[in-house]
Amino acid sequence: MSKYILKNQAEPKDFKINYQQELNGEQYAAVTSAEGPCLVLAGAGSGKTRTIVYRVAYLLERGVAPENILLVTFTNKAAKEMLSRVEMLLGGAPTGLWGGTFHSVANRILRKYADRVGFKNNFTIMDEEDAKDMIKVCIKDLGIDTRARRFPAPAVLKAIVSYASNSRKDLGKVIDQKYPNFYELLPEIERVRNLYETKKRDANAMDFDDLLLYLLRLLGEDTGVRKKLSSNFKYILVDEYQDTNVIQAQIVMALGEEHGNIFVVGDDAQSIYSFRAANLKNILDFPKIYQEAKTFRLETNYRSTPNILEVANAIIEKNVDQFPKELKSVKKEFIKPNFVPAASAKQEAEFISQMILDLRDQGKDLSDIAVLFRASHHSQELEVQLVKRDIPYEYRGGVKFFERAHIKDVLAYLRIISNPQDEVAWFRVLGMQKGIGPVQAARVYNRVREIGEAKNVFEIEASEILEKRAQNGWQDFLKIWEAVVASDDLPSNLIRSITESDYVSYLEHEYPNWKERLEDLEQLAIFAEQSEDLSKFLNEISLYDDYGVLRPPSQSYGEAGQEAEKSDENGVVLSTIHQAKGLEWPVVFVINMADQAFPNKKALSERGGLEEERRLFYVATTRAEEQLYLTYPLTSGYDNLMFNQPSMFLQEIPDSLLERVELEEAFSDFKFSDSGSDEDVIVWDDEGETLEKKAPPKSLLRNIDEL
Numbered sequence: 246m247s248k249y250i251l252k253n254q255a256e257p258k259d260f261k262i263n264y265q266q267e268l269n270g271e272q273y274a275a276v277t278s279a280e281g282p283c284l285v286l287a288g289a290g291s292g293k294t295r296t297i298v299y300r301v302a303y304l305l306e307r308g309v310a311p312e313n314i315l316l317v318t319f320t321n322k323a324a325k326e327m328l329s330r331v332e333m334l335l336g337g338a339p340t341g342l343w344g345g346t347f348h349s350v351a352n353r354i355l356r357k358y359a360d361r362v363g364f365k366n367n368f369t370i371m372d373e374e375d376a377k378d379m380i381k382v383c384i385k386d387l388g389i390d391t392r393a394r395r396f397p398a399p400a401v402l403k404a405i406v407s408y409a410s411n412s413r414k415d416l417g418k419v420i421d422q423k424y425p426n427f428y429e430l431l432p433e434i435e436r437v438r439n440l441y442e443t444k445k446r447d448a449n450a451m452d453f454d455d456l457l458l459y460l461l462r463l464l465g466e467d468t469g470v471r472k473k474l475s476s477n478f479k480y481i482l483v484d485e486y487q488d489t490n491v492i493q494a495q496i497v498m499a500l501g502e503e504h505g506n507i508f509v510v511g512d513d514a515q516s517i518y519s520f521r522a523a524n525l526k527n528i529l530d531f532p533k534i535y536q537e538a539k540t541f542r543l544e545t546n547y548r549s550t551p552n553i554l555e556v557a558n559a560i561i562e563k564n565v566d567q568f569p570k571e572l573k574s575v576k577k578e579f580i581k582p583n584f585v586p587a588a589s590a591k592q593e594a595e596f597i598s599q600m601i602l603d604l605r606d607q608g609k610d611l612s613d614i615a616v617l618f619r620a621s622h623h624s625q626e627l628e629v630q631l632v633k634r635d636i637p638y639e640y641r642g643g644v645k646f647f648e649r650a651h652i653k654d655v656l657a658y659l660r661i662i663s664n665p666q667d668e669v670a671w672f673r674v675l676g677m678q679k680g681i682g683p684v685q686a687a688r689v690y691n692r693v694r695e696i697g698e699a700k701n702v703f704e705i706e707a708s709e710i711l712e713k714r715a716q717n718g719w720q721d722f723l724k725i726w727e728a729v730v731a732s733d734d735l736p737s738n739l740i741r742s743i744t745e746s747d748y749v750s751y752l753e754h755e756y757p758n759w760k761e762r763l764e765d766l767e768q769l770a771i772f773a774e775q776s777e778d779l780s781k782f783l784n785e786i787s788l789y790d791d792y793g794v795l796r797p798p799s800q801s802y803g804e805a806g807q808e809a810e811k812s813d814e815n816g817v818v819l820s821t822i823h824q825a826k827g828l829e830w831p832v833v834f835v836i837n838m839a840d841q842a843f844p845n846k847k848a849l850s851e852r853g854g855l856e857e858e859r860r861l862f863y864v865a866t867t868r869a870e871e872q873l874y875l876t877y878p879l880t881s882g883y884d885n886l887m888f889n890q891p892s893m894f895l896q897e898i899p900d901s902l903l904e905r906v907e908l909e910e911a912f913s914d915f916k917f918s919d920s921g922s923d924e925d926v927i928v929w930d931d932e933g934e935t936l937e938k939k940a941p942p943k944s945l946l947r948n949i950d951e952l
Contacts, residue, residue, distance in 0.1 A: 260306050262334055268299060275541040276300045282501070282535035284486075284528070285510040288572045289557070289867035290548025290829070293510055294323075297482055298330045300508060301342070304480055305335060311342035315478040315500065319485050321345055327484075343478070347493050348453055351460040354474065355451075361467050362459045369450040376403050376452045383440040389433055391679065395754040397427055397434070404757035406438050410454045411490045411522035426753060457492045464499035475503035486511035487528045488518050494527040498534070507535065513568055514561050517823060517861045519853070529566060546572040548829050550579040553866060553873050555902050561863045563897055564856045572867075581904040582866070582873035584895065588908065590771075590837070590878045594630040596908055597834050597876065601636055601817055604832060611637065612815035615830040617822050617865050619843040620761060622646070622768040623836060624819050629772075637816035641824045647786060651752060651762040652769060655743050656786060658729055659736065663779050665699035674725075677751055678718030685715040700730045721747065736773035736782040740766060760847060771881065822865045833869035835862075838877040840890035862894045875903070 265273055272292055275285045276299045287293035297316070304314055318324040324344040332338045343350060352370065359366045371379065377399035389396055397405070401424075409419045416435060420428050427434065445451060451459065464471045481501050483489070486509035489497075501507040509531060516525045532538050546554055551574040558571050587593035601614055618624055625646040631638050646652065654677065660670040668690055675686040688710045693702055703723065711719055728746035732738045744766045752759040776782035818830065837843060844858035866873060875895060881887050 262302060264299060264303065269545055271543045271545055272296045276303050279508050281505050282507045282538040284531045284538055285541045286568050286570060287510050287512050287543040288546060288570055289515065290546040291543035292547060294327065296543065297484060297510055298327050300482060301331050302334045305339055309480060311339040313477060313479040314342050315481045316344040317347055317350060317483045319346060319488060321349060348456045351456040354460055358463055358470055361470065362463050365449050371450050371452045379444055380437060380441055383437045383444060387436055387440060395750050398755045401754060401757050402437060407454050408522055410458060411492060413491045461492050461496055471499055472503060475500050479504055480506045483509045487513050487516035488523045489527045490522045491524050514860055515864050517857060517864055519857055542570060544570055544572055546574050548870055549867060550574055550576050550871060552579055552581050553869050556582050556898055557863055557866045559898050559902060560859060560866060560894060564859055566856055579871055582875060583906050584903040585874055585876040585906040587876060587878050589880050590626045592908060593836060593876050593878045594627040597627060598630040598634050598636060609832065610815060611817045613831040615818040615820060616834045616836060617820055617825050618836050619822060619845055620764060621821055622765040625768050625772060638819050639816045641818060641820040649765060651766060655740055655766055658743055659739050659779060660783060661699050663783055665693060675722060678722050680714030680718040685711055734779050736776050736779050737770045740770040740773055822861050825868050826864050829868050829870055831870045832872045834874045834876060835865045836876050838875050838892040838895050840892055843892050859894060
């Protein structure tokens with residue numbers, strides 16, 4: 246019998262790229278064998294982007310027309326980077342290839358078919374500010390009396406409506422689960438939402454959420470358009486699939502209906518955006534939804550040392566809802582990640598600051614060092630220490646601590662107590678009240694100057710100097726001011742008097758993330774416990790705020806995607822873990838790894854919250870290339886110290902994988918409080934239910950003695 250050997254068609258001789266040579270075995274399999282529905286599980290640092298780029302290049306070299314390829318990413322920057330790399334590989338631009346975000350792709354399609362969903366092709370796209378302005382008009386048109394009771398601000402209403410849209414959940418259910426204090430306002434909120442939808446359609450305008458909703462409606466209701474688009478996009482590639490929401494997953498399914506060539510890349514272990522309605526089930530259920538799907542695993546890590554990956558693997562293996570995987574490093578062994586208990590948040594910050602200086606002396610650029618934290622307020626003590634040591638830094642993921650609006654709000658009240666003639670502070674606190682603008686605030690300020698004592702402003706006859714609407718705002722101010730003047734002049738007590746007053750209602754109705762802002766203010770109060778003199782405390786804050794390395798305040802607080810302004814000298818990066826995803830540094834510190842701080846208490850009360858918090862910790866550790874430091878303060882507070890337990894995540898890491906660092910500092914200057922020292926440690930399950938309570942480890946006091 247004669248034999249005829251078929252040549253491998255995967256790599257013809259005229260291919261410009263030698264795929265086998267330029268890709269590892271895992272990547273090569275995904276790039277060359279991915280016909281039909283395919284799930285690529287790309288572990289951290291495994292060359293995810295490289296795999297997508299080479300897959301696009303491979304399709305083009307096989308003769309697939311660029312216009313038949315759809316590449317969907319989560320940022321236009323990522324799409325441009327991928328396409329430019331394809332161009333470099335092939336020596337020419339893939340003209341006609343569709344690449345961009347879900348929203349940009351939806352916009353292109355809807356420009357052609359807008360009439361099918363009731364819009365004209367020249368529809369306007371409203372940004373977030375436009376949307377909030379329109380909601381404000383809706384509130385006014387509906388005659389809702391926001392003075393009778395604080396009504397949610399347009400930004401909060403937009404967040405509620407947006408989450409309901411992207412999660413495909415009933416508005417009432419969203420409010421009940423996430424904004425229970427607004428539930429009795431549900432009828433009014435529904436009226437605002439309905440009028441908002443009507444006004445957008447009347448104005449031939451869509452917000453960002455609408456782009457996805459109307460694209461999905463188009464694909465669902467118009468069979469002809471769906472088939473035409475699906476036939477055109479013969480190959481669909483989706484990046485960061487673990488971050489997609491329900492709508493995006495349904496759009497992908499509809500566009501792949503005719504051929505099934507859906508190539509999704511992601512890592513379930515890095516799914517950390519449920520608060521934006523990202524749905525982990527999209528990636529976990531992919532093999533169930535597409536039963537013929539192939540699964541490829543990228544587990545070879547090019548970023549981190551084996552020592553760091555052993556810790557990362559140990560962290561994520563505790564999760565139940567996941568695709569089990571084990572990252573393997575191509576690098577040589579290096580030092581173990583360091584576990585550093587510190588006596589206090591101050592000592593923790595001092596240690597990190599000193600380590601940064603030592604690393605710089607060893608030749609590390611400051612920009613090679615990152616400090617990551619679970620919540621924005623965790624950075625406060627460290628920022629103070631960096632400023633003291635003249636260490637430049639850039640803050641990512643929001644605004645620096647002392648520049649945040651709510652911090653400045655509360656400090657304005659303290660400034661008035663210290664200096665009743667502080668015109669700027671008066672205008673700030675009054676400007677937060679309904680109906681009080683600059684003109685009305687000026688009238689109050691002039692009257693305060695006549696009185697000469699801020700604590701006596703209750704004597705002001707509002708009806709004599711203020712318009713009727715401003716009088717209501719003045720009464721709201723007095724409710725807060727009454728709590729302030731009832732307090733003593735200790736800075737920490739003054740701050741807490743404000744956070745226990747009606748100012749909390751202002752936060753809740755003005756900001757979607759009001760709870761995080763309240764946590765910031767408690768951190769400010771803890772910091773203020775160091776000072777007994779109000780004037781000195783305010784002077785210190787002003788010096789921190791004006792220090793040369795600080796950048797101007799951002800437009801918003803805590804928004805992902807903001808770029809920090811560069812100082813003349815590259816600085817250390819301070820970042821929330823959410824903002825750090827996708828980035829990497831040679832040296833990474835993960836701070837405040839204490840119980841009740843990380844995992845986040847609020848997250849633990851939500852279904853699946855514990856596992857998402859663990860994924861967040863996994864993301865933090867896998868940002869490190871060479872050195873990883875995990876730190877936490879054994880105590881919190883200044884005047885009365887509370888004992889902290891280490892994060893449960895630290896306790897899940899085998900001792901053999903970490904190098905313990907002991908810091909030396911005397912405790913003689915501290916006062917200890919019994920409060921909290923005997924408190925039970927509560928262990929939660931992933932639905933927020935209590936599994937068990939256990940006493941604090943006996944080793945805690947011994948650890949303190951060792952320090």
